[in-house]
Amino acid sequence: MLRTLFIGGLLALVAAAPAAAQKTTLMPGVTYERSVQFTPHGPVAMHVVIGPRPTGLYALRPVLSNESILGLEKVTAMQKRLSATATMVGINGDFYAPDTGRPSGVLMRDGVVDSPPSGDRSSVGLSLEGSLDIRRVEFFGTWRGLGQRRTLTDMNQAPKQNAISLFTPSYGANTPAQAGVSEIVLQPFPAAIPNTDLTGTVVGFSGVGGSAIPRDGAVLVARGTAAERLVAEAPVGSSVTIRMILRPDWTGIPNAVGGGPVVVRDGGPVFRANEAFSSYQLAPRHPRTAIGQLADGRILMVVVDGRRPGYSVGMTNFELAQALVRLGAVNASALDGGGSSAMAFNGSLLSRPSGNEQATSTALQLMYYGVYAPTPDPFISPNGDGVAEKQRALSYKVVRPSNVTATLVGPGNAPAFTETVDRVPGTYPVAFPPAPLDPTAPPAPPAEGRWRLDVSATDDLGQTSTTSQAFTVNSTLGFAKLSRRSLTVRVRGKQMIQAGATLTRPARVFATVETVSGVRVAAIALRRLQAGRFVARWKGTTLGGRSFVYGGLYKIRFRATNELGVVELTTQAFRVTRAAPLPPKNKPKPPASSG
16 A cells, blocks of 8 residues: 655744754764754854863874974864874864964973963963863073073074074974074984973084974074074084973973963853954954863863854854853863864864865864774665665774774674784774674574674773674665656645655654755654555645745655664655746636626
């Protein structure tokens, strides 16, 4: 028997309601949700990641673009480059000079300074205990050759007149090519650790700039009177001692990134931080990025999309502060915003930047070092219709040498495959359907129902981790077909489109009409159907049948739910065209009066 569903107005108002936040697990202990808030200024889309206190298997680390101060790199590209070392979710970091890529504030990694802090903006420090330390930190420096201690003006930045700057290997291969400078090469020279004396031997001199920076050394570059002193007091063969001073002393802070302004302090929103930012950076509604911490130590990453009217208008800096407080932040700092704002996981964007993803100088990445299994296809439907026939993404990854136990559990918690093996870092697929436990048995289709991949690992540091991913095998729904590939809608028009599908067993069926980008425009109520063929009909209306949808490409999605779980099936795309109303039919004129 052919059963008919009418897609129209019973639940059509769903499309007009605020988009509900849906929380998903990205990796063990780390969740992501996207929400849309409708405000008097327009919709605001916000992306939120919450992860554990960054200790043990987790770390919150700053990442430098291309491992060099010079140049820029997208957040997604950074994750792909480092994917063999960790599984990560991250956001863009500090403001930067677009011509060079140099961060505007501090960048410190594993206790080594790559870029000094900006004293009139907040810096975000990351302690060994997993706490955020957000404060203003100033940079002072000294150098001493054969004479007295003298001022070191800057680091990894071309010096101004009568100033001197230290260039370390993190800057790039060479110092900037510039006239009117004097340079000395120090080799060997220690890593740039703050608040300690660093001594190197002068092995070279140049008066033209562009000196090679040794991987185990550094270069001092000076101009004007500072250059005269450098030449006189640091001849080849002598020793030079440099001290980089951070005030206040950041003891116990091995990693830091610049940003600002501070937006949450002691659980309250900060309206005016009095930091070196323009009103244009703070007052208008822009895309925004922030990092914060909850009272229990969990890390909070937030990106607000903006500059997209109709989708997301963005937030002011203070609105960002209020949003972070509502999320439970006890302290938080803004980071670079605008076109730089981006949130990504595993090399793919989660947020929607105002244009194409923009390359940036630094990022903050929440890194996970345990075993990770990518999210598999939520269901497969091996019924022969060519849709969702196979499971594509069943695997796990380890980033350290590990002893791994992987178990594939079928319906009824019956183990279908298990192995315990030593693994070197890498990604390992898990075959599905699994090979029969009895190697002499012929291959069989996978049983319908819920399947689960459980993986546990112990790495070479003795750290244990687990992960689990589930999916279903469900052939209840299949063989979707459209009656036509286009639909013309008009007032008083009678044209409609039909979409049919087949049920192999009873299920509750829910049908929706969506744009090809996934925006729902019409829906019907749930209805329980028996096995067999059914048809849904749609006239192109939405909002309770009182209006027509806009022209464009659409698709019909069926969702069937039964004891096996949920399975979905989508038709091919079809085109909707809006046409002018048909003219009224001409009525015959009444006969003339003979009176």
